[in-house]
Amino acid sequence: MHRRSFLWTLASAAAFPGLRASTAWRAGLASIDITPPLGLWMGGFAARTEPARGIALPLHAKALALEDAAGRRAVVVTLDLLGLTDRVAERIAAAVGRRYGVPREGLLLCSSHTHSGPVIDDQLAVAYDLSPSQWEDIRASTRRIEGQVLDVVGRALDALAPAHLRRSQGEAGFGANRRVAFEPPGPVDPAVPVLAVERPGGRLAGLLFGYACHNTTLVASFVQYHGDYAGVAQAELERRHPGAIAMFVQGCGADANPKPRGTRELAEQHGRTLADAVERALGGGSDVRGPLRRAFGTVTLPYAQAPGAEDWRRKLEDANVYVRRHAKLMLDDIARDGRTRAAEAVPLHVLALGQSLFIGIGGEVVADYALALKRKYGDATWVAGYVDAVFGYLPSLRVLREGGYEGADAMLYFGRPGPFSEAVEDTVMAGLDGLVARAGALKGRLP
Ligand SMILES: [Zn+2]
Structure with missing residues (x-):
């Protein structure tokens, strides 16, 4: 190491202890x-x-x-x-x-x-x-x-x-x-x-x-x-x-x-x-x-077009008890909000440790x-x-x-109206890209 830069390193470490502690x-x-x-x-x-x-x-x-x-x-x-x-x-x-x-x-x-x-x-x-x-x-x-x-x-x-x-x-x-x-x-x-x-x-x-x-x-x-x-x-x-x-x-x-x-x-x-x-x-x-970098956000994932009230009412007579319970929930949603749940807010986190x-x-x-x-x-x-x-x-x-x-099929048990729309994967990946950028998590990272 060049003598002057060595001295500078010592001096800066002393003057800025945070650098050493980083x-x-x-x-x-x-x-x-x-x-x-x-x-x-x-x-x-x-x-x-x-x-x-x-x-x-x-x-x-x-x-x-x-x-x-x-x-x-x-x-x-x-x-x-x-x-x-x-x-x-x-x-x-x-x-x-x-x-x-x-x-x-x-x-x-x-x-x-x-x-x-x-x-x-x-x-x-x-x-x-x-x-x-x-x-x-x-x-x-x-x-x-x-x-x-x-x-x-x-x-x-x-x-x-x-x-x-x-x-x-x-x-x-x-x-x-x-x-x-x-x-x-x-x-x-x-x-x-x-x-x-x-x-x-x-x-x-x-x-x-x-x-x-x-x-x-x-x-x-x-x-x-x-x-x-x-x-x-x-x-x-x-x-x-x-x-x-x-x-x-x-x-x-x-x-x-x-x-x-x-x-x-x-x-x-x-x-x-x-x-x-x-x-x-x-x-x-x-x-x-x-350092520690953090970012949190939610992306909104739309559900695919769900059946209407008439279809849910028919399902109230279904032979399968889970289909009947689910239909009852969906009709409750419609009675309360005028429609079944339109989208899901999905939480996303980025945590970078160095x-x-x-x-x-x-x-x-x-x-x-x-x-x-x-x-x-x-x-x-x-x-x-x-x-x-x-x-x-x-x-x-x-x-x-x-x-x-x-x-x-599993969405029924969770009381959701059905599958997501085809935007699901792109939306999640774009949301994560945004959080990685926001956290500055790739700063200094080797390609
Ligand atoms: Zn599971």
Whole structure:
């Protein structure tokens, strides 16, 4: 190095300590047990015939708070839940903003999509045949969980302390594309992204890790609370790293199922497979430097032209109970608003930790999105689905045109009028491009 520039470097480091500190992070982690009371209806399967009878693996809400050298903060919350509704996500975000000053773009609420947790709010109401008092219990449980999420965010912020972040990536292979009726078979995203949080001195304080596959090893006949494979992987990693908090982020796993599935032993097997993949990834990876950049927005996705009141009234006589319940909901919408729901507001997040890009998308997101975003922004891009609100499935144009459960049919259970219009994929991708630009997330990134 030239002597003069060496001196200048020393002088500037002394005069502007922020320059030296610009790679410094503070991080805080917290975990809270959110297992609800027994007797509550469990979310995710229309075929269930009884409420929760036991606790096979406790459910948790966990939070990772990050703060860069400039004091910008973001909090990633992970939940052993099927998903939140937009109403619940917005209530939590507003309370987090009021109480802790974390802005909307700094809060990501990531659900693992376990089907062995409680029903949340009125999500998938068409799928369940419950009494008013059972719905009252679900509302009370949802409110209780909202309070617990608020607590865990506060505790993670209180725990902010100097930290070193490392990003690595592995792979796992138990997720299989489940749209077997369609040819050619659709893709899966095998990536296991990992963010390790270490304290100065090297102690592992926490792990954020992901995988893209329905968290449905356990099936409708299983009526005990359980975080499924994702819950097992978190518990296993916390057992192997005492004192560390392990947090699972669901990817774009809407069209993938664990293979094989159906028993608690298989959930444990897949969980250990995922934990092993995380362990292998932990050995490598690269340091994550600041700054933290954040952007949040919603895109409006129009629904395709829905049937009119006359058609819905005819469906009230249908042989299928779900079709009848759905038709009743649609007629309620028409009576109240003059029409069924015209569009969906889909939440989108961009979080950049230096050059490490994290994208969060609401809804049950199919693998095509993750793969397209990785082609665009690089293989190491972390793409999470099920973030904030889970309103139904988010199909790619390919899946929408193919139809089937993820393209069209599942919308009935979510109380939506039907499939999205063909603008769906372009609108989401354009929305994310806008957020990446707004966050300045590609600044300084190598092409
Ligand atoms: Zn699902």
